[in-house]
Amino acid sequence: MTTDQAQLHQQLIDRMMIGGSLRTEPWRKAAAAVPRHEFLRGGFFRRAVGSDFTAWEAVRRDAPGWLEGCYTDESLVTQIAGTIVPDDIRGRITREPTSSSTLPSLVLRMLEDLHVEDGHKVLEVGTGTGYSTALLCARLGEENITSIEYDAEVAARARKALGRVQTFPTLVTGDGLLGHGADAPYDRVITTCGVRTVPQAWIDQTRPGGLILVTVGGWLGSSELARLTVHGDGTASGPLLGGGVNFMLARPHTPPPLGLLPDLEDGTERETTLGADVLNNWTTRFIAQLAVPGAQRLTLERDGRTEDVLVNVDTGSWAAVCQEGGGRWHVRQGGPEPLWDRVEERFGQWRHAGAPALEGLTVRVGPEGQTISW
Incomplete structure (x- = not known):
């Protein structure tokens, strides 16, 4: 173990102790005993700078900054698209990560x-x-x-x-x-x-x-x-x-491909008091997810406006939410399940309960399935 590596390792441990994630002596000893770089000798990927997409560049073991990167308090992508590792890449790749440290x-x-x-x-x-x-x-x-x-x-x-x-x-x-x-x-x-x-x-x-x-x-x-x-x-x-x-x-547990989108004009439209901005917040998005667990989200630019679309591939149900003039929100829905109605209903229940933080929710699991409630 080189002095530089030992110093980087100790600095990481010190940061975790100061930050409160490393709290007890038995785990401090365990952290000190395990050198992270040994588990990243195949290199890792970092986000490419100056790309319009989420692109990745390989950082191999012989590259400047590899050792320092191993001891940063960051998640490091180690595999992309199910099979691609850093040694496979020269340049950039824009596929999805599938494994990381x-x-x-x-x-x-x-x-x-x-x-x-x-x-x-x-x-x-x-x-x-x-x-x-x-x-x-x-x-x-x-x-x-x-x-x-x-x-x-x-x-x-x-x-x-x-x-x-x-x-x-x-x-x-x-x-x-x-x-x-x-x-x-x-x-x-x-x-x-x-x-x-x-x-x-x-x-x-x-x-x-x-x-x-x-x-x-x-x-x-x-x-x-x-x-x-x-x-x-x-x-x-x-x-x-x-x-x-x-x-x-x-x-x-990963979602199925979206495939061909349904006709987003062929639905029932109404005004809604619940805007699509609830999908941008971690907590409120979690609540929405409880209401429509089979839905996926995508954002479309259509006719000069932004639409947030929920799609359930299995049922064919969909909901498109957009903001009209005057700041009013409208939703258009189709398919057998009114997705946005479900979201509105769950939000109403959550708000009636005082909009508890996610730490106030309880998970229950058994042979009959899983529930998450407050």
């Missing part, structure tokens, strides 16, 4: 929020680069950690990185939404991907009284961290923790 302060905040105790068995869903896996092993011992990764290539790179730091937990390649029953029951489950609904398998594989820490979100792009306590009747419940935590959705 989460910013360390969020990783440590989540590990602190997991409330582990010595000897606990943990299932980690989403190995990613292996950095958080190594932290869990440093804190609890590799014999107590099972980590599952959906992408075989990502899993192989994580296995190599963990080997470089002489850490050998149980690593599984497969669908993390199914958990890993062979090592159950677990005391804790932690996920580094987002889900729309918490899988029953995680509850079934966690002992009563155990905790599941998971990011719950949806297709409108708002999500929150939830800490669920597992009960003896096969259910789990707990609060949202707040903070606007956002992870890539587990691949089986």
Whole structure:
């Protein structure tokens, strides 16, 4: 370990302690024991400057700034479009990221929020680069950690990185939404991907009284961290923790392609007191998402005006909301489900309850499904 690397590592730890994400001595020791750069030797992508699109440029291990980048408190994209890694790219790429190394302060905040105790068995869903896996092993011992990764290539790179730091937990390649029953029951489950609904398998594989820490979100792009306590009747419940935590959705939970849009003129129009600006705020977008969990959003410029459109691909329902002259909002809807009516109804309930913060919401999950309520 070079002096420069050691200094960068210590500076990152100091920043996390000052920022409050790294709060206890056992996790400080774990963070000090795991060098993040070992999990980024394949390089990472950074946003390209001066592009009209969200473009990415590769930063390889031999590039200036690579080591410093490894110890920034930032999420670093490590894979794009499902298969592309930094060594594959010369120039820029504008495809969507599919794997990343989460910013360390969020990783440590989540590990602190997991409330582990010595000897606990943990299932980690989403190995990613292996950095958080190594932290869990440093804190609890590799014999107590099972980590599952959906992408075989990502899993192989994580296995190599963990080997470089002489850490050998149980690593599984497969669908993390199914958990890993062979090592159950677990005391804790932690996920580094987002889900729309918490899988029953995680509850079934966690002992009563155990905790599941998971990011719950949806297709409108708002999500929150939830800490669920597992009960003896096969259910789990707990609060949202707040903070606007956002992870890539587990691949089986990603939205379907929009395909051909419906005819946005063929619908029923009316005035609405609820403007599309509610979709621009993290909290109110989360509330809207609860009302229309199957909807996706896009913004269109048509006839000199901006329309925010919600589309449910499965049902064919849609709603287009725009602001007319005088600042009045209008909505036009079509399909079997009036999407904006659903959003208005849920907002009315939320406001009647005093518009509670997301930290005031409770997630309940069981064999009959998932609810989020205040």
